Amino acid sequence: MDLLTYCKRLPKIELHAHLTGSLSDETVLKLLNSKLKCVHVNLPKSAEVTIRRGHRRTLEECFQIFGILHYLIDNLETVKNITRDVIQEFASDNVKYLELRTTPKSVPNKMTKKDYIETVLEAILQEMKTNCITVRLLLSIDRSRGIDDAWNTLQLAKEYKTHEIYKNLICGLDVSGNPACGNLTNYIPVLEEAKKCGLKLAIHLAEIPNEAETLAVLRTGLVDRIGHGTFIHPSSGGSQELLYYVQHYHLPLELCLSSNVKCGTVKNIEDHHLAHWRKENHPVIICTDDKGVFSTSLSEEFHLCAEAFNLSQNELNELCITAVEATFQSQHEKQKLAQLIQNELKSCTAIN
Numbered sequence: 328m329d330l331l332t333y334c335k336r337l338p339k340i341e342l343h344a345h346l347t348g349s350l351s352d353e354t355v356l357k358l359l360n361s362k363l364k365c366v367h368v369n370l371p372k373s374a375e376v377t378i379r380r381g382h383r384r385t386l387e388e389c390f391q392i393f394g395i396l397h398y399l400i401d402n403l404e405t406v407k408n409i410t411r412d413v414i415q416e417f418a419s420d421n422v423k424y425l426e427l428r429t430t431p432k433s434v435p436n437k438m439t440k441k442d443y444i445e446t447v448l449e450a451i452l453q454e455m456k457t458n459c460i461t462v463r464l465l466l467s468i469d470r471s472r473g474i475d476d477a478w479n480t481l482q483l484a485k486e487y488k489t490h491e492i493y494k495n496l497i498c499g500l501d502v503s504g505n506p507a508c509g510n511l512t513n514y515i516p517v518l519e520e521a522k523k524c525g526l527k528l529a530i531h532l533a534e535i536p537n538e539a540e541t542l543a544v545l546r547t548g549l550v551d552r553i554g555h556g557t558f559i560h561p562s563s564g565g566s567q568e569l570l571y572y573v574q575h576y577h578l579p580l581e582l583c584l585s586s587n588v589k590c591g592t593v594k595n596i597e598d599h600h601l602a603h604w605r606k607e608n609h610p611v612i613i614c615t616d617d618k619g620v621f622s623t624s625l626s627e628e629f630h631l632c633a634e635a636f637n638l639s640q641n642e643l644n645e646l647c648i649t650a651v652e653a654t655f656q657s658q659h660e661k662q663k664l665a666q667l668i669q670n671e672l673k674s675c676t677a678i679n
């Protein structure tokens with residue numbers, strides 16, 4: 328069996344996937360076509376949304392693309408369809424457990440943030456019935472939207488965490504958005520409150536160099552998982568002090584190789600900070616970030632990683648197993664998931 332086929336067969340866990348950034352070209356084309364049917368639509372440079380494979384763009388350009396995609400997702404029917412498409416695509420890529428994240432959005436006269444969240448949750452429930460996948464949701468705080476919006480997102484997360492129908496689905500908060508905007512230290516009170524309410528925290532840290540901010544957030548001890556963490560390790564532009572906190576709190580890193588290389592925050596796959604963390608024997612999880620925007624899949628990310636760092640099949644299996652512990656689930660759920668992953672890995676290795 329060739330390496331890519333093996334990576335496809337692996338029972339995978341995806342812990343860092345932004346809903347809007349995960350839309351496949353097919354889904355974006357469907358959205359464009361339905362927009363074009365409407366009269367008086369002033370479409371943004373639509374062709375730029377469907378992305379040529381391998382294309383690199385800066386982080387700023389990525390955020391422009393999210394703006395265009397958000398413009399296309401302006402009603403509940405679309406929210407439902409894109410969520411269903413994305414889950415189905417992860418399931419066909421043999422992802423067994425998926426933590427999706429999304430920023431609650433409203434469109435005047437069309438949807439409130441609550442409508443948006445409920446529609447995403449409904450789609451998750453539906454897709455879990457028909458696919459062999461467990462899906463959980465993190466609500467995203469967008470650091471470019473300001474502190475009031477963050478409090479509002481926390482309020483919504485609290486509400487849906489204890490909701491009669493959806494209570495097991497929302498497991499935490501993500502903090503993301505353009506890393507050049509705002510200062511995460513202003514969000515610490517929101518994060519403290521979130522933890523008090525039992526919400527887990529996955530936070531984008533050091534996606535671009537920012538030692539003061541990263542240190543201030545790490546020192547709070549509130550973080551459960553780090554997104555990217557590109558400029559944390561001393562060998563990739565971070566510092567000993569940052570490394571100390573990440574190791575001290577044993578914080579798993581969600582690593583997104585294509586995303587970092589395509590955005591130019593990491594030069595080449597071979598230079599990715601994954602290598603430094605592996606040397607430290609520190610938990611890392613391979614993730615896609617925005618599989619649509621970066622034209623990738625979780626299998627392809629495993630493959631890239633295996634080729635660049637010369638990983639054996641055993642080491643790839645190990646990556647799947649490590650991810651279980653980093654999921655935002657109860658110990659009991661983690662045990663069940665670990666069992667499932669182990670069983671699937673056995674049959675995967677047997678075929679080989």
Ligand SMILES: CNc1ncnc2c1ncn2[C@@H]1O[C@H](COP(=O)(O)O)[C@@H](O)[C@H]1O
Nearest residue numbers: 345346347348393429430467469503504505
């Ligand atoms: C490339 N690296 C990244 N760094 C930081 N935030 C990112 C991101 N990729 C995506 N997002 C965040 O996710 C939103 C899109 O999904 P949702 O509309 O929430 O589903 C973006 O607007 C941004 O806030």
